[in-house]
Amino acid sequence: xxxxxxxxxxxxxxxxxxxxxxxxxxxxxxxxxxxxxxxxxxxxxxxxxxxxxxxxxxxxxxxxxxxxxxxxxxxxxxxxxxxxxxxxxxxxxxxxxxxxxxxxxxxxxxxxxxxxxxxxxxxxxxxxxxxxxxxxxxxxxxxxxxxxxxxxxxxxxxxxxxxxxxxxxxxxxxxxxxxxxxxxxxxxxxxxxxxxxxxxxxxxxxxxxxxxxxxxxxxxxxxxxxxxxxxxxxxxxxxxxxxxxxxxxxxxxxxxxxxxxxxxxxxxxxxxxxxxxxxxxxxxxxxxxxxxxxxxxxxxxxxxxxxxxxxxxxxxxxxxxxxxxxxxxxxxxxxxxxxxxxxxxxxxxxxxxxxxxxxxxxxxxxxxxxxxxxxxxxxxxxxxxxxxxxxxxxxxxxxxxxxxxxxxxxxxxxxxxxxxxxxx
Numbered sequence: 001x002x003x004x005x006x007x008x009x010x011x012x013x014x015x016x017x018x019x020x021x022x023x024x025x026x027x028x029x030x031x032x033x034x035x036x037x038x039x040x041x042x043x044x045x046x047x048x049x050x051x052x053x054x055x056x057x058x059x060x061x062x063x064x065x066x067x068x069x070x071x072x073x074x075x076x077x078x079x080x081x082x083x084x085x086x087x088x089x090x091x092x093x094x095x096x097x098x099x100x101x102x103x104x105x106x107x108x109x110x111x112x113x114x115x116x117x118x119x120x121x122x123x124x125x126x127x128x129x130x131x132x133x134x135x136x137x138x139x140x141x142x143x144x145x146x147x148x149x150x151x152x153x154x155x156x157x158x159x160x161x162x163x164x165x166x167x168x169x170x171x172x173x174x175x176x177x178x179x180x181x182x183x184x185x186x187x188x189x190x191x192x193x194x195x196x197x198x199x200x201x202x203x204x205x206x207x208x209x210x211x212x213x214x215x216x217x218x219x220x221x222x223x224x225x226x227x228x229x230x231x232x233x234x235x236x237x238x239x240x241x242x243x244x245x246x247x248x249x250x251x252x253x254x255x256x257x258x259x260x261x262x263x264x265x266x267x268x269x270x271x272x273x274x275x276x277x278x279x280x281x282x283x284x285x286x287x288x289x290x291x292x293x294x295x296x297x298x299x300x301x302x303x304x305x306x307x308x309x310x311x312x313x314x315x316x317x318x319x320x321x322x323x324x325x326x327x328x329x330x331x332x333x334x335x336x337x338x339x340x341x342x343x344x345x346x347x348x349x350x351x352x353x354x355x356x357x358x359x360x361x362x363x364x365x366x367x368x369x370x371x372x373x374x375x376x377x378x379x380x381x382x383x384x385x386x387x388x389x390x391x392x393x394x395x396x397x398x399x400x401x402x403x404x405x406x407x408x409x410x411x412x413x414x415x416x417x418x419x420x421x422x423x424x
Contacts, residue, residue, distance in 0.1 A: 017135065017144075019189040020128045021151040023092050026182050028155025029162065032243065032269070033174045036164035036262035039247050041171045045108045051373050054248045056108065058369030060115045061244050065361030067119025072354035083195045084131040089186060094120070096182030103175035130349075133338050145331035145338075146280030149272070156269025164262015219352050222340040227405030228333060229356050234398035235297065235329065236357045238304060238391035240364035242268070245372050245387045252376055253384045254313035264317060271324030280331045289332040290406050296329025297399035304392035308385030336406075 038060070042053040079087045095118070102114035129148060136144040159178075166173040219225045246265055250256045256264070284292050303323035310316035334353075341349040368387040375386040383389075 025155040029159040032159025037167035061365035069358035099179035143281035150277035160265035231401040236360035241391035275327040292332035301395035308388035
């Protein structure tokens with residue numbers, strides 16, 4: 001009887017994890033679907049040239065991040081109070097409505113409104129990661145977070161590919177497809193998604209803690225978390241250079257079409273998805289989370305610098321596969337961070353992380369697109385790869401921070417282990 005109940009419970013967890021992974025995938029599709037079509041769509045709506053369109057694109061990405069910055073802690077704290085299920089279902093449903101709204105955008109102003117709504121809905125990622133932490137033991141979280149990363153990678157494949165190929169037919173068609181996909185997932189989740197946060201692990205909703213500053217201040221009680229969030233800051237600055245400038249860079253330097261841009265971003269997502277789905281678990285089990293994080297940051301740094309210096313499109317594409325090895329970074333980093341917080345603060349932790357990521361996503365797109373504009377507007381300063389080169393330097397700074405924080409953590413643990421136990 002007990003064996004039968006355990007089997008049913010395991011099947012339920014698998015279905016629930018499937019929904020979460022699909023939800024993350026859909027969120028990422030929404031983030032990536034506009035990448036290949038955005039330059040042309042902005043130019044069509046405004047009549048501006050590519051360099052000016054890049055600036056508008058950076059502002060749109062920043063608006064998305066501003067909304068996530070404010071909403072991620074709210075979503076995380078709501079999930080700690082009411083459970084993960086209602087928050088996840090509501091956010092995915094809202095995403096579907098937003099896609100339909102974006103499909104009819106007649107002007108640039110509508111794109112701004114649509115990106116704002118998408119930013120609010122995208123905050124559900126914090127709830128998704130907290131959900132996975134609920135159903136996964138600490139020793140298995142790196143692998144589970146790797147699956148989330150793989151879902152993100154699949155979305156990063158489908159979004160740009162859908163946007164690129166469908167965009168060749170109609171610039172608005174991809175949004176209709178994404179709206180339908182989101183609604184299908186809501187229906188699926190309604191029937192298969194169980195609640196994972198036990199009543200005894202819930203806590204009262206606090207507006208003081210459900211805001212970006214409050215959520216980050218709560219992390220002060222976990223010294224390792226604060227240090228690693230500093231590394232995450234630089235990691236995300238580097239990361240945000242990819243979706244915000246990839247299309248503009250490849251169009252400017254290699255003269256790629258919308259379809260080529262979408263397919264190239266799709267290769268990045270596919271490589272990352274395969275890496276995180278198949279290799280994160282074995283690598284972490286073999287070498288440990290600490291080494292995985294170090295190696296991931298190093299690959300990220302070298303990969304971005306290689307992108308910036310690529311002399312042609314073919315060599316640029318060959319760098320994608322080794323660059324995908326950096327996909328071990330975030331699952332291992334999330335696993336280390338999740339060990340530092342109790343069960344009733346996992347949503348808050350993920351919300352704090354998402355808020356910090358949103359901080360970088362507010363100014364990083366503006367920085368990267370402005371670098372692109374500056375280094376492509378003048379023949380004397382012509383260097384389209386400037387955003388990627390800057391990203392490589394940021395990733396290296398993150399590596400230095402990780403090395404210091406984790407070394408201090410190990411030294412402290414060894415010191416505590418050597419302290420003699422005294423009895424009265």
